[in-house]
Amino acid sequence: MRTKRRPVTKLMVLLAVLLALFHLSFLWGRLEVPLPQVIGILAERCGLSVTPTWTDTMAVAVLHIRLPRILLAAMVGCALSAAGTAYQCVFQNPMASPDILGASSGACFGAALAILLGHSGGGVTALAFGFSLLTVGLVYLIGRRARGSRILNMLLAGMMVSSLFSAGTSYIKLVADPSSKLPEITYWLMGSLSGAQGKDVVFFLGPLLMGLIPLVLLRWRVNLLTLGEEEATAMGVDAARLRLVVIFCATLLTAASVSVSGMIGWVGLVIPHFSCRLVGNDCRYLFPASMLMGGSFLLLVDNISRNLLATEIPIGILTAFIGAPFFLYLMTRKEGA
Amino acid sequence: MGILVQGVTCAYGSRPVLQDVTFSAQKGEFLAVLGPNGAGKSTLFRCLLGSMRGYSGTITVDGEDLRTLSPGKRAKKIAYIPQSHRPTFGYSVLDTALMGTTRQRSPFLSPGKPQVERAREALRRVGADHLEGREFSRLSGGEQQLVLLARAIAQDSEILVMDEPASSLDYGNQLRILSMVRELTEEGYTILLSTHDPQQALWFSHRVLALENGAVAAEGPAREVLTADLIRRLYRVDTAFWDTPQGPMILPEVKL
Numbered sequence: 001m002r003t004k005r006r007p008v009t010k011l012m013v014l015l016a017v018l019l020a021l022f023h024l025s026f027l028w029g030r031l032e033v034p035l036p037q038v039i040g041i042l043a044e045r046c047g048l049s050v051t052p053t054w055t056d057t058m059a060v061a062v063l064h065i066r067l068p069r070i071l072l073a074a075m076v077g078c079a080l081s082a083a084g085t086a087y088q089c090v091f092q093n094p095m096a097s098p099d100i101l102g103a104s105s106g107a108c109f110g111a112a113l114a115i116l117l118g119h120s121g122g123g124v125t126a127l128a129f130g131f132s133l134l135t136v137g138l139v140y141l142i143g144r145r146a147r148g149s150r151i152l153n154m155l156l157a158g159m160m161v162s163s164l165f166s167a168g169t170s171y172i173k174l175v176a177d178p179s180s181k182l183p184e185i186t187y188w189l190m191g192s193l194s195g196a197q198g199k200d201v202v203f204f205l206g207p208l209l210m211g212l213i214p215l216v217l218l219r220w221r222v223n224l225l226t227l228g229e230e231e232a233t234a235m236g237v238d239a240a241r242l243r244l245v246v247i248f249c250a251t252l253l254t255a256a257s258v259s260v261s262g263m264i265g266w267v268g269l270v271i272p273h274f275s276c277r278l279v280g281n282d283c284r285y286l287f288p289a290s291m292l293m294g295g296s297f298l299l300l301v302d303n304i305s306r307n308l309l310a311t312e313i314p315i316g317i318l319t320a321f322i323g324a325p326f327f328l329y330l331m332t333r334k335e336g337a
Numbered sequence: 338m339g340i341l342v343q344g345v346t347c348a349y350g351s352r353p354v355l356q357d358v359t360f361s362a363q364k365g366e367f368l369a370v371l372g373p374n375g376a377g378k379s380t381l382f383r384c385l386l387g388s389m390r391g392y393s394g395t396i397t398v399d400g401e402d403l404r405t406l407s408p409g410k411r412a413k414k415i416a417y418i419p420q421s422h423r424p425t426f427g428y429s430v431l432d433t434a435l436m437g438t439t440r441q442r443s444p445f446l447s448p449g450k451p452q453v454e455r456a457r458e459a460l461r462r463v464g465a466d467h468l469e470g471r472e473f474s475r476l477s478g479g480e481q482q483l484v485l486l487a488r489a490i491a492q493d494s495e496i497l498v499m500d501e502p503a504s505s506l507d508y509g510n511q512l513r514i515l516s517m518v519r520e521l522t523e524e525g526y527t528i529l530l531s532t533h534d535p536q537q538a539l540w541f542s543h544r545v546l547a548l549e550n551g552a553v554a555a556e557g558p559a560r561e562v563l564t565a566d567l568i569r570r571l572y573r574v575d576t577a578f579w580d581t582p583q584g585p586m587i588l589p590e591v592k593l
Contacts, residue, residue, distance in 0.1 A: 092426075094425065218445065220439070230383070234388070234412065235436060236413070238407075281428055
């Protein structure tokens with residue numbers, strides 16, 4: 001497998017793809033806004049003086065509907081993929097995904113609870129985010145207390161606590177008002193970026209940077225975690241502390257993603273794998289590749305989700321429709337490569 | 338100078354694994370650690386490498402207590418060559434060697450040019466530089482062991498701890514890797530190597546530490562300590578020692 005050839009060039013190509021997709025995404029939508037107008041609207045928003053050739057509706061569509069949604073799609077894709085990559089390295093397990101420690105099921109429980117209690121918008125996001133962090137914190141503490149392999153214990157604790165919160169979510173659905181709250185909960189759980197607003201982007205930016213910056217800086221050392229605790233320690237890395245930092249960052253990214261967009265599965269599992277095929281396992285290149293590719297992937301899927309049919313398809317359903325077959329294709333291709 | 342282990346005792350739960358283990362190894366010395374399965378060799382190494390912290394007694398390197406050192410400083414003193422290493426994720430040979438240099442840089446930095454140079458030099462030292470671009474997991478067992486040795490050399494530590502490095506290698510590769518390890522002692526490296534083969538200990542090592550049920554059964558110069566009595570005690574096998582022009586041969590008495 002020739003994975004190491006010119007990884008930097010590959011990262012540049014991925015960046016170019018993301019930027020191209022970012023700009024193209026403004027063109028697709030119910031209201032047609034041609035490219036010159038899009039550029040004009042964005043340029044004026046950036047403070048340049050441009051003679052308006054567009055209608056107010058176009059400006060609203062571009063700036064208040066499409067811009068936040070496009071930004072959020074790219075950011076969530078980036079965050080979920082980075083989190084997936086981080087979890088896979090920490091647990092030395094290519095099957096790990098961002099929900100492995102229960103960050104997603106915790107967030108879902110929080111969101112369902114918030115909707116049940118009559119919150120909407122910011123309240124749902126906040127409660128989802130809080131419960132997500134709480135769940136992973138609980139898993140971490142239980143994993144520490146148990147005897148035997150720390151990593152295995154944490155994975156087991158993750159599965160158990162996850163199913164506990166999933167049961168909680170099911171119970172909330174059971175008692176929720178079937179005419180108003182139940183559909184809302186169900187729709188939220190499917191995952192969607194519709195209704196993304198500027199304030200979602202602002203909320204997301206904090207956890208995104210807090211999670212991504214340490215991961216990017218520490219990415220060489222994360223390589224050593226994949227060798228196991230004993231070898232990493234012998235090479236001078238405080239494996240336990242590094243693992244805690246990486247888990248914390250990945251959890252922050254997952255919690256923030258799920259709380260603004262609902263359950264968007266598969267991105268955090270499939271994208272790290274595909275990035276790995278492209279640039280190899282070295283986290284120095286794997287993390288940036290994953291982040292760029294994740295952003296592009298979710299942006300692309302979100303474009304399909306809002307344009308393919310007259311009614312929007314929740315993005316969580318689409319990522320599974322696209323992600324699962326794609327993953328199977330990669331798996332069966334593996335040996336011949 | 339060198340490593341000094343004094344009265345190290347440790348237990349898994351209520352089961353004692355090491356009991357009052359005391360020995361030392363001077364700079365440039367090759368110490369072979371012998372003992373039957375479960376004698377405590379691996380646990381002793383885990384104490385040396387910092388992944389087992391709950392022991393009593395002291396381990397000092399150049400007069401500094403290992404327990405007081407940060408992981409980075411300890412890694413500067415002692416490097417580890419695992420028995421076999423099955424990576425979950427594939428890395429290139431150069432990247433594998435490069436991992437040894439990690440402690441030389443700040444946690445937030447990736448290896449730079451001097452580190453890459455150091456890794457290449459280490460690969461040249463063990464004669465594995467032609468493998469540089471290959472993927473580690475696709476190498477043969479012998480090649481992998483060489484690369485792991487290079488990784489430890491790139492770490493620039495004084496002491497190399499090797500956990501049965503020869504156990505999964507073929508006859509020729511076993512002898513080649515042990516000769517190379519012996520050569521390294523002439524460059525000033527201190528070697529602690531566990532092995533299941535008393536013959537190899539006799540040929541290659543300077544001194545022997547024999548463990549039995551977690552306690553020191555014998556310690557001293559290889560040719561003095563390794564006797565038919567000791568081997569019977571450790572392994573319950575009768576042997577005869579034959580003097581040959583190349584040194585003593587251990588012949589096991591097995592029924593054929």
